[in-house]
Amino acid sequence: MTAKDAQKLANSKNLDLVKIAPQAKPPVCRIMDYGKYKYELAKKEKEAKKNQKVITIKEIRLSPNIEKHDIEVKANQAIKFLKNGDKVKVTLRFRGRELSNISIGKKVIDEFKNLLSEISQVEKEAKLEGKQMIMVLTPKNL
The missing domain is CATH 3.10.20.80 (Translation initiation factor 3 (IF-3), N-terminal domain)
Incomplete structure (x- = not known):
């Protein structure tokens, strides 16, 4: 036509x-x-x-010389975020001479990861970026 x-x-x-x-x-x-x-x-x-579901990223800040109870308090806060379906960005900031002992910071992040292992999975492993060590956790699909 x-x-x-x-x-x-x-x-x-x-x-x-x-x-x-x-x-x-x-x-x-x-x-x-x-x-x-x-x-x-x-x-x-x-x-x-x-x-569609909007996923937000919540941030938890730690330091290398944090006490055990403070880690547990931060972990409880992260559990609340994960139960709401949010991702959690764990940031461990090194200041001054703390940067020379990265292994201490790695232990703190590993301990934090173990506290949340039942409810979360690691999306991005802990990695040193400048003066911060950053790890991203996502909620497990149960």
């Missing part, structure tokens, strides 16, 4: 002539109500946005 005939047919039905595949030889067109089509697309997109 020629473009003029298709346009006349669309005008007679009070609809729009929309090119579906303009690169094809010959171009493929469809007669439809374009306003209704755009409305349906927006409605589907809004519905998809409503159903």
Whole structure:
């Protein structure tokens, strides 16, 4: 069908002539109500946005010379975050001369990881980035 005939047919039905595949030889067109089509697309997109779950990242800060009870308090806070479905970023910051004893910081992070091993899994292993050691934990799918 020629473009003029298709346009006349669309005008007679009070609809729009929309090119579906303009690169094809010959171009493929469809007669439809374009306003209704755009409305349906927006409605589907809004519905998809409503159903998706937003995952936030919560941060827990530790230091190499932290006491045992303080680690347990921070672990309890991390458990709350993980139960809510959030990821937890554990940051251990070295200050001054603490940077020369990275092994102490590694032990603290490992202890923290062991406290949360039942409820979480490690997404990103502990790694030294500048003056911080960073590890990311995600909730386990039970």
